[in-house]
Amino acid sequence: MVMNKHGFLKILEAIIAIIIVLGFMIAILPKVPKDTAAVPPDLDQTTKSILKEMQENAYFRNCVLGGSHTFDFDNDTNTPPQTLGSAECVRGYIGFLSYPTSAHPWDYAVRTCGLNLTGDIYECYYAPASQGSNLDERETNFKNSLPQEKHIYIKSTTMSFPDITIEDPTNNNIRLGNYSSLTIYAWSK
Numbered sequence: 001m002v003m004n005k006h007g008f009l010k011i012l013e014a015i016i017a018i019i020i021v022l023g024f025m026i027a028i029l030p031k032v033p034k035d036t037a038a039v040p041p042d043l044d045q046t047t048k049s050i051l052k053e054m055q056e057n058a059y060f061r062n063c064v065l066g067g068s069h070t071f072d073f074d075n076d077t078n079t080p081p082q083t084l085g086s087a088e089c090v091r092g093y094i095g096f097l098s099y100p101t102s103a104h105p106w107d108y109a110v111r112t113c114g115l116n117l118t119g120d121i122y123e124c125y126y127a128p129a130s131q132g133s134n135l136d137e138r139e140t141n142f143k144n145s146l147p148q149e150k151h152i153y154i155k156s157t158t159m160s161f162p163d164i165t166i167e168d169p170t171n172n173n174i175r176l177g178n179y180s181s182l183t184i185y186a187w188s189k
Contacts, residue, residue, distance in 0.1 A: 039153050043106055043186055047155040050094055050184065054157075063089040064112060065159060065180050086112040090182065091127035109146060109185040115158070121181075147187055156183040 039047075054060050064086055087110045098104040113124040124135060128145060132138035146152055160179045 039155075043153055046098065046106065047153075047184055047186065050097060051155070051157055053093075053097065054090075054159075054182070060090075060093055061159065063093070064182050086180070087125040087127035088129070090184075094184070105188055106186045107147075107189050109142070111142065111181075111183045111185070113181045113183075115179040115181055119179075146185060150187040152185050152187045154183060154185055156181060158182075 054064060090112060091108060091110045094108050094110070098106070110127045111124055113121045116122055121135065124139065126138065126142045130138045130142035130145065132141050158179050158181045
């Protein structure tokens with residue numbers, strides 16, 4: 001079999017040209033940065049389960065709305081229920097749902113805010129507690145208490161009153177027609 005040297009060199013030349021063009025494109029095209037804003041799947045599942053529990057558990061929801069802050073996190077023990085602020089109640093319940101906390105890879109902070117009919121914030125509660133003489137100062141102190149060197153993931157939802165699924169929807173601590181905003185901050189331990 002006789003081989004055509006001229007045709008063989010043209011094919012080899014075309015293959016080398018394709019390799020050079022592909023190498024040039026790979027070197028020149030920018031690298032796609034890693035998406036650090038995406039919520040890790042295990043954290044997304046955890047926060048969704050917390051929000052689902054709030055949706056399905058009337059007493060937990062009442063805790064978030066600012067009504068009865070007495071919640072028995074562990075019904076199997078003889079310890080009395082704890083009386084907590086709305087944010088501490090939510091944070092305690094998150095700790096209860098993610099037991100054992102030493103094996104859980106995430107830390108949490110919680111902010112619950114009361115919103116009026118126009119959507120303006122009139123009060124906020126924080127866990128861990130934040131000190132300050134006014135709402136802006138407490139908000140700044142709360143944000144400064146969050147870890148600065150870690151990615152913080154935020155999940156938020158808004159709820160309204162009345163909650164017709166609870167036994168006593170006429171709780172005097174909840175303002176009719178107002179809303180509560182629940183924000184969960186999470187970061188890796």
